[in-house]
Amino acid sequence: MAFAKKSEASRAHDNGHLYHDYVNPQWVKLLDVLEMNVTYTRCEGASLLTSDGRTVWDFLSGYCVHNIGHNHPRVIAALKGELNACGPAMLQSHVSDLAGEMAARLCALAGGRLAKVFFCSSGSEGVEAVIKFARAHTRRAGLLYAAGGFHGLTCGAMSLMSAPFWTQGFGPFIPGTEAVPFDSAEELEKKLATKKYAAFITEPVQSESGVIVPSPGYLRDAQALCRRYGTLFVLDEVQTGMYRSGPFLAAHHYGVEPDMVVMAKALSGGLIPSGAVLMSEAVCDSIYSSLRRAIIHTSTYSENSLAMRAGLATLDVLQDEGLGERARIMGVALRQQLAQRLAGYEMVAEVRGLGMLSGVAFRAPKTLRLRVLFEAFSRIHPAMFGQVLVRRLYKKGLLTQICGNNFMVLKVAPPLMVEDGVVEKFITDLVEVVDLMHAKASYWTEALGIARRALSAI
Ligand SMILES: Cc1ncc(COP(=O)(O)O)c(C=O)c1O
CATH class of the missing domain: 3.90.1150.10 (Aspartate Aminotransferase, domain 1)
Incomplete structure (x- = not known):
């Protein structure tokens, strides 16, 4: 019988009984309890x-x-257009013009040092790339992060998170990571002065930590300290980017020019996964440094044409509206x-x-x-x-x-x-x-x- 696994408990659920049986019963239960299923x-x-x-x-x-907004007609039209065109998708053997166009748009909007883009499919994947790029660029192993932040639930990203609610039971995490209090340049300097750290990674406004807005000079001080001690200054703008905070990046609000920025979530209009790491020319050059290293960091879905088309349409909407x-x-x-x-x-x-x-x-x-x-x-x-x-x-x-x-x-x-x-x-x-x-x-x-x-x- 089809779906024979359907349990007694799940029969009570009109909403999501297959999900309950085959994906994650606890999520169904939680929404049921809250009467939000x-x-x-x-x-x-x-x-x-x-x-x-x-x-x-x-x-x-x-x-x-x-x-x-949900299901924006211009993003839907862009996706339908791409599907109808039967263009190259996931070839892994061609140069994607669409990725080039999207990267150029992102870099023009981001400005500052951000001149190259690595595409991926989620925020966590972007954070993983940042870890690799920062280590390879600086040849240092240490990673500093602001306590209380949220960077994603893959092992690398979780290594940059201090909240036990997420991390408990999943360790050990990658070595060399350390937390500093958010919004304290003083504490940051104490750590940076050891010159052990490849990158300092923080959200400009800590979202999941309680929408914590830093004092006005903090990010500028943090950037100056990072530059003084040879540490890359990295902003996770997965939530704050794409005009959520007003400007294209929250970095612009604070007048900082990070070495790398992680973007995802709103990047492709909410219909298809996409993520991006915007980085300086110098960081990119040290990763993709020779022909031998042309594909040293990639991801199968990263430059897929649907995500790129959706991304371009999303930028159009954000700007036109x-x-x-x-x-x-x-x-x-x-x-x-x-x-x-x-x-x-x-x-x-x-x-x-x-x-x-x-x-x-x-x-x-x-x-x-x-x-x-x-x-x-x-x-x-x-x-x-x-x-x-x-x-x-x-x-x-x-x-x-x-x-x-x-x-x-x-x-x-x-x-x-x-x-x-x-x-x-x-x-x-x-x-x-x-x-x-x-x-x-x-x-x-x-x-x-x-x-x-x-x-x-x-
Ligand atoms: C600030 C921030 N960074 C990274 C992530 C991870 O993104 P994803 O869930 O796409 O992996 C999140 C997810 O909520 C986030 O809020």
């Missing part, structure tokens, strides 16, 4: 239509994938409104961010009545508070998430084209939920119900 039938712009006729507004963007400027202006307005309307709620610590990457940071309440409740279910799981908030917002038709390395921060990252009215709805609904969590016992009793369901599902 929904079938989406059509996704356009910032809206996600569900099979039961509801509209959910996307304020997560697949963790900053959907900068131009002025989405960077929109992100800059809207982001400031959003944070101002949120800060104003959430002021005075004791559990709201801060609203922060850059461009259309914002975080609402929560904290434990001081009022005894709330504190008892808060602690009761924080003890169940540290992410429980955030997940209840996410679920509440979801019930109001808003898809959000808490940060992967900081469960007390709600991330706010809609597509950059999101309509003003939808942003207003988000603000109104979030304020309502925050008000409820401060005022009504029912918020907490419902939350405890979810926590119990979660526990019984484990």
